[in-house]
Amino acid sequence: MVIGIDVAMRSDVRPMWRLLTESFVLWNNNFADYSVFAERVFRSPGNGWIFLAAHDDDQFAGFAVVKPNQNLGRETMPESIWGELLYVAVPADRRGQGVGAALISAAEQLLLESGRLAIMACLDGGSVKLYARLGWAVGDHNEWILFPDYYTGRHGHQAWGHPADALYPRWAWKSLDPHRPVKAWTMPAGQKPPLAKLKAELLRQSTYQPMGPV
Numbered sequence: 489m490v491i492g493i494d495v496a497m498r499s500d501v502r503p504m505w506r507l508l509t510e511s512f513v514l515w516n517n518n519f520a521d522y523s524v525f526a527e528r529v530f531r532s533p534g535n536g537w538i539f540l541a542a543h544d545d546d547q548f549a550g551f552a553v554v555k556p557n558q559n560l561g562r563e564t565m566p567e568s569i570w571g572e573l574l575y576v577a578v579p580a581d582r583r584g585q586g587v588g589a590a591l592i593s594a595a596e597q598l599l600l601e602s603g604r605l606a607i608m609a610c611l612d613g614g615s616v617k618l619y620a621r622l623g624w625a626v627g628d629h630n631e632w633i634l635f636p637d638y639y640t641g642r643h644g645h646q647a648w649g650h651p652a653d654a655l656y657p658r659w660a661w662k663s664l665d666p667h668r669p670v671k672a673w674t675m676p677a678g679q680k681p682p683l684a685k686l687k688a689e690l691l692r693q694s695t696y697q698p699m700g701p702v
């Protein structure tokens with residue numbers, strides 16, 4: 489099996505939509521409607537979502553959606569150091585053959601090439617093992633994630649974060665560039681954020697070159 493991963497083509501849109509609606513409980517969008525999804529894919533260069541499709545020879549074998557331009561950290565750097573993996577899915581009859589891992593690695597590579605230093609995602613329980621094997625740090629159920637690069641004394645934020653939700657209850661993240669490592673922390677709601685650690689991490693990150701726009 490030779491897996492190729494590239495930016496999705498027009499012929500991938502229908503199988504991506506089918507797989508998306510089969511694989512995920514969609515809660516905050518309208519993708520149950522194919523035309524809304526297709527519109528989103530075709531406009532994606534303008535709206536910041538990148539659709540990657542996997543092919544095994546010419547056969548569609550899965551997809552991932554990557555969002556390189558998180559706005560976190562705007563106040564400390566022109567663009568964030570974080571990008572996000574929004575979706576990854578492989579058709580049921582092709583699972584367990586490394587396509588999911590290849591898609592996640594391609595998403596990491598794409599973000600690194602776009603100047604991002606770290607990737608994050610919200611996971612459901614089933615994929616924790618896979619992400620951990622790929623070197624991601626995985627938070628516990630229903631924890632918040634803290635991004636040190638959003639810390640600003642000026643606006644009184646301690647760190648940006650939000651809780652993982654009931655459907656995809658675990659935050660996961662990975663630092664992408666060994667020469668410019670990035671850290672985040674997850675913690676249960678109501679716990680005091682580790683401010684000293686966040687500040688030290690932010691200070692270290694502030695020595696990195698500003699990120700360019702994607």
Ligand SMILES: CC(C)(COP(=O)(O)OP(=O)(O)OC[C@H]1O[C@@H](n2cnc3c(N)ncnc32)[C@H](O)[C@@H]1OP(=O)(O)O)[C@@H](O)C(=O)NCCC(=O)NCCS
Nearest residue numbers: 511576577578583584585586587588589611612614617618
């Ligand atoms: C998660 C998913 C993308 C993995 O794709 P894949 O091509 O099977 O992944 P790989 O072959 O690279 O790795 C298989 C690993 O995925 C994990 N996995 C999660 N759900 C799985 C499933 N339904 N079938 C097989 N493996 C699954 C297994 O832990 C397996 O780990 P192992 O190899 O150590 O046993 C795929 O199972 C899928 O599309 N699931 C539905 C959508 C989804 O849950 N996406 C992730 C949301 S956070």
